[in-house]
Amino acid sequence: MATSFSPKILTNIFLVLVVTAAMYAAKATDHKETKLSFYLHDIAAFGDPKATTIPVAGIAGKAWTFTQFGTVYVVDDNITKTPDPKSPKVAQFQGLYVTAALDGLRAFATASILFTNEEYNRSTIQIQGTNQDPDTEVAVVGGTGKFRFARGYATSKIYFLDTATQHSVVQLNVTVQTS
Template identity: 60%
Template sequence: MAQNFLPKRVTSLFLVLVVATAIYLAKAADHNLKETNLSLYFQDISAFSAANATVIPVAGIAGKAWTFTQFGTVFVTDDFITESADPNSPEVGRAQGMYVTAGLDGLNSLVMISIVFTNKEYSGSTLEIQGVSKQFEAVREVSVVGGTGKFRFARGYVTFETYSFHVPTHHAVIRCNMTVQHY
C-alpha cells in the first residue's frame, strides 16, 4: 500500500508546480502590457440626409422600414474619425464596419467596427470593437476584442457618447473614449 502513496504525492506536487509556474508566467507577461487612453470623435452622417453619407442601411425585413429601431436592419459605416468634435480637425482614422439592430424592441444594436488609424503615430494599426450597444443610453460601452500594429493583442473597452446631433443634415458627432491594454 505504501508503494502507491509516493507516486500520487509526486504527481500531485508536479501538477501544483506546473500550475504555479503558469500563473507566475501569466502575471509576469501582464507587466509588459501598455495602457493607452484615447478620446476620438466619429463624424457620422446617416443616409437619410445626403449623398455624402457615412452610414447607410443595406438590409432589413421585407416590407418594414429600415431604421435604427427596426429589428433586423443592417447598416454599414465608414465614418471619418477626428481629433476633436470639429469635423475640420485633423483626421486620425476611419471607423469601418457594421451595426445590426439586434433587439426585438429596437433598443440594442450589435456593433462590429474596425478603427483603422491613418495618423502618423498609429498609422496602419487597427482596433477591433464588438458588442451590444444600448443605442439610446447616454453612454454606451462595447468591448475592444483585438488589434493590429501598435495595438497587437489589444483588449479593453470603448464608451460612445453622442456629443452633438444636427437634425437637418443628420450629422452626429460621437465621442469615443477608449481604454486599451496591448503589447
C-alpha cells in the same frame, strides 16, 4: 538503486522553480495601457451623397430604419482629434450596425478603427458590442500593428446630434492593453 537528493539540492531546485514561475507571472501581467479619445462624424441622412452610414438590408416590406429590428447598416465614419470636422483626421471607423433588439432600442456593432495618423498609422483596434444609449460601452476584442493582442473597452456618448440632417458627432474613448 535509488537516487537520493540532499535537502540543500531540493531547496535550490524548489527556489529555481518558484523564481521561474514568478518571472512568467510578471511577464503575463506586464501590459502597456493606452487611452485614446477622439470623435466620430456620422452622417446617416439617407439619400445624402455624403452619407457615411447607410442601410443595406432589412426585413422585406418593413422600413429600413434605426428602430426597425433586423436593419443592417454599413458605416465608414471619419474620426478626428476634436469635435470639429475640420480638425486633424486620425482614423476611420468602418464596420456594421444591426438593430438587434425587437423593440428597436439597441443595435449591435462590430467595427474596426483604422488609424491613419502618423503615430498609429495602419494599426487597428477591433470593437464589438451592443449600444446602451445615451452612454455605451463595448469590448475591444483585438487589434493589429501597435495594438496587436489588444483587449479593453470603448465608451461612447453623443457629443452633437442634429436630428433634421441626421448628422452626429460621437465622442469615443478607448482604453486598450497590449502585451
